[in-house]
Amino acid sequence: MTVSSGENSSNSTSPLSRLSPLEAILFDVDGTLCDSDPIHFQAYREMLPEIGFNGGVPITEEFYAEFISGKHNEDMATFFFPNDHQRGLKFTADKEAMFRRLAKDKLQPVEGLHKLKKWVEDRGLKRAAVTNAPRENAELMISALGLSEFFEYVVLGSECEHGKPHPDPYLKALELLNVSKDHTFVFEDSVSGIKAGVAAGLPVVGLTTGNPEHLLMEAKPAFLIKDFEDPKLWAALEELDTKAGEATSES
Template identity: 70%
Template sequence: MTASSENCVVSKTSLAGLAPLQAVLFDIDGTLCDSDPLHYYAFREMLQEIGFNGGTPITEEFFIENFAGKHSNDAALAIFPGDMERGLKFLDDKEAMFCRLAAEQLRPLNGLDKVRKWIEDRGLKLAAVTNAPRPNAELMIKILGLSDFFDVVIIGGECEHAKPHPDPYLKALEALKASKDHTFVFEDSVSGIKAGVDAGMPVVGITTRNPEHLLMEAKPAFLIKDYDDPKLWVALEQLDKAGGRRS
């Protein structure tokens, strides 16, 4: 971790050092919405159909370790080692199944409307930063009613390196013309938290599905259950008091 990253996370439950706040960056899957159960279902059903793991359905633990938050290339090789083309074709079909499920079942994470209002009231810059394919990312944002919320959507696969590399978050800062010293990140996966921290920003980790002890290994500023978590609102109140509310 860089020295700037260490400075960001010294106060484990405070964001006050970011004042005046300029921007907030969000992951999508598991951060804006609890989409992992839909991804898990699609992976489990389709992998069983092709006889993966001897036809035994994958566990949720296997899904978290091999697929959650991972770039498509890594997921493809986890399914078909040495056959990237076949793996990516499988993932295209899986994403199509996910989109069908999302259209009917996707819901925002608890408290998202509340944090959205807090952000809009302060006129902050916004970016969604994800390893999801662009069509899926934009579909989820549309389903959640956030199409007009984000200034930019950054796709890991369109950067030189996807998460867990910091490139997508650095690209978001550049697109927003925002400073890492006045920006924080919401993330739910180990790879996403690592990407944000290595980009020099404090990351608020969300324990949507991933185990807390694994998330803490990536060094988030602190963890919350969802956007209704009192720890988040204490931190945002401190940020306001430190001058975070912009004119």
């Protein structure tokens, strides 16, 4: 079995253990809280041929994962329309509207999300959603998943000086929550998002919900999980609980 970046080969020490006492967890939204990438892919696959992109040939999942997933719409507007940014912005806005229409009936939480939600709430941890998604999309997904009261803040890449893969959104979340990067970690599912978390100095747990493992590993996550039921995640959280308990008994 391949050992993910940052993991001890004996699996005796989680790369998250140094964060004890844990103060906060930061969550990406798209693809992390819900498996929304297939819906985005469907929207792009339908709309890009209409503008003649790729000679009118629909994009592949591999193309979507490498060039689109997790990227900010400002960047995608330039990518699709390098000589007409305003037209690019109109296209991405139309695409997000299609996503919202499709998503209303299709959004499902990533497996184990509500189990993790209870774990976070039981320990009184601070939490924020940090996303490159437009506000309408973020609010739709968070509400549909029943998480509107769960997050203290929703930080948007578009409301920072730079969106992901720059660290700005995660640095802003740390500031808003008034927590230390030394006691906080991130859940992300895209290369862009993992790079943003790592650049902010945070350990990132990557989810393989929509993107190939080899691409995610290049962004240097602490480790990868399939979903929030993954035993690797719960072993790491259990170790954090153990260290917190030991610290309490010693004080």
